[in-house]
Amino acid sequence: MKVINLSYPFKKELTAGKVVLALGFFDGVHIGHQKLIKEARIIAVEKDLPLMVLTFDRHPKEVYAGVKDFEYLNPPEEKAYEMSKIGVDYLVILKFTPEFSHLAPQAFVDEIIMGLKADTVVAGFDYSYGPKDVANMENLPSFAKGRFDIKVVPKQIFAGEKIGSAEIRQAVKSGNLRLATELLGHPYLTSGKVVHGFRNGHKLGFPTANLELAWPKVLPKIGVYATMTQVGDSWYQSMTSVGYNVTFNDEKKIYIESNIFDFDQDIYGQQITIAWYKYLRGEEKFADMAALSEQLKLDQVASKNYFSSLIE
Structure with missing residues (x-):
């Protein structure tokens, strides 16, 4: 797996051809994330394309919401290690800067998704790329304008509850390591x-x-x-x-x-x-x-x- 640290705006081409692009922050790379990336991997194999994951160097809340001392389940190097185990070919870690946080939804699609040469985009049902009421997965097709395929992965459930990084953070903080292990897969x-x-x-x-x-x-x-x-x-x-x-x-x-x-x-x-x-x-x-x-x-x-x- 190749890890690429990237800053916006970028001009260089990262790959020779198109990719299947998985989108998400993926803190913890838990079993829900693994399910999403494995689905993206299946599409990549079917289309004979490399699988690329796009994530950020820090949580967006630190920039657009001013959250200080955000506690992570894994830093970038640990995230990269987990990604390498599940068949990712390229892990792109994009710096989430104040400038980038103001990028309009259409610009995100035109400059980021298209700049990374996405043939297919795979993301969770709740992924957003700007204001959630506009830059959501339901509206992505209108921004895509037919230039790439879209696969939306539904909410992942474990024991009747959503699998999410927030739930794992709470399990770890409360000492419920058995639940954290089940949700992380390790x-x-x-x-x-x-x-x-x-x-x-x-x-x-x-x-x-x-x-x-x-x-x-x-x-x-x-x-x-x-x-x-x-x-x-x-x-x-x-x-x-x-x-x-x-x-x-x-x-x-x-x-x-x-x-x-x-x-x-x-x-x-x-x-x-x-x-x-x-x-x-x-x-x-x-x-x-x-x-x-x-x-x-x-x-x-x-x-x-x-x-x-x-x-x-």
Whole structure:
């Protein structure tokens, strides 16, 4: 898969010929998104054309609605990884700038869709490319003027509810990782760089990898979780805390600390990925380090028991 970072306006041709173009922001690349892209893939195979996905570098709400600190399910590099697994040939990441946000619906079709050489456009029923009362999928044929085919994917339902990024964000924030996993099609992931922390875990016999995020990600609610942690190409069982380190300090900063089982490598400065599986308990303030150490032993047993239950 080729990833193309693009700015508006653009003049260069990205492909030699026409493409099947899937439209959407695709935060999380959840099972509803996967369904849409797979349908686009079927059309691409039938027409012997490459499949292109158009998304944006940041959520449009950050620009046109002024939403600050928008929390994402996945940053662009994670989104690209998920797209590469489902048969996308070109992932175009267009910068969503204030200038671009004022683009008229007809101009979006003429300059963006046609500029990307769309033979067929595939999008969800609620996709919009401007004011929703005008720039919607129902009106797209009038803007298209017969220049490309259109495939509208209906609302995707799971357990009677709409499959959407907003629903997954809420599931993650509430600690409902089972629902998040079902809607994503895989455990929720958080990637980042390992940085130096307070080293309190080392003193307790439970050294932790402290994660620094480069992107505003949705985090599970405060507490301790059974997780898997990827270092390099290998996955390890682990338990991970999301919290304020209340036993040791009164800071308002949230820390992500993963204790990786049966692991003793120096990984400072490396990128790791945490897969969230099960909420174990909330954050507690302990009287002393001995009490915290005893609780961490119980957390480790609970985490290992959870993963053992998956194998049985």
